[in-house]
Amino acid sequence: MTRQRSDMRDGMVEEDSWCLRLYVAGQSPRSILAFRNLEEICETHLAGRYEIEIIDLIENPRLARGDQIVAVPTLVRKLPEPVRKIIGDLSDTDRVLVGLDLRPRA
Numbered sequence: 001m002t003r004q005r006s007d008m009r010d011g012m013v014e015e016d017s018w019c020l021r022l023y024v025a026g027q028s029p030r031s032i033l034a035f036r037n038l039e040e041i042c043e044t045h046l047a048g049r050y051e052i053e054i055i056d057l058i059e060n061p062r063l064a065r066g067d068q069i070v071a072v073p074t075l076v077r078k079l080p081e082p083v084r085k086i087i088g089d090l091s092d093t094d095r096v097l098v099g100l101d102l103r104p105r106a
Contacts, residue, residue: 018042018050018100019079025072026058030089034073037090045102077101 022038024031035054042050055063057072067076067085077084077100086099097103 016049017079018046018077019053020050021053021055021067021076021078023055023057023064023067023069023072023074023076026056031073033091034075034089037093037096038075041090041093041096041100045097075099 020038020042022035024034035052038052042052057064057069064070067074067083069076071087073087073089075086075090075096077086084099084101086096090096094103
C-alpha cells in the first residue's frame with residue numbers, strides 16, 4: 001500500500017490538519033477494509049485537512065516499535081496531539097469518531 005495524501009499543499013502541515021498513520025499487514029482483507037473505512041471517514045469529517053500514511057509491517061516490521069504496535073490494523077493519530085490509537089478494521093464509525101475525538105462521547 002502507498003501513502004495517501006489529501007488536499008494539503010506540498011506536505012505542509014496546517015494548524016488544523018490531521019496526520020494519521022495506519023499500520024497494516026500486507027494486502028489482507030482486513031487491511032484493505034481498514035484503509036477504505038478510514039478514507040471514507042476522513043473524506044466525510046476531515047475533507048482537505050488530513051494525511052494518511054500506510055505502514056506495511058510485512059515489508060517493514062521494525063517500524064512497529066516506534067508507535068508500540070501490538071496488533072494490526074492499527075490507526076495512530078499523530079496530529080493533532082495527543083496521540084491516539086484505534087485497533088481494528090475501523091468499521092464501527094461511531095467508535096472511530098469518538099476514538100479520534102471527532103465526536104463527543106455519548
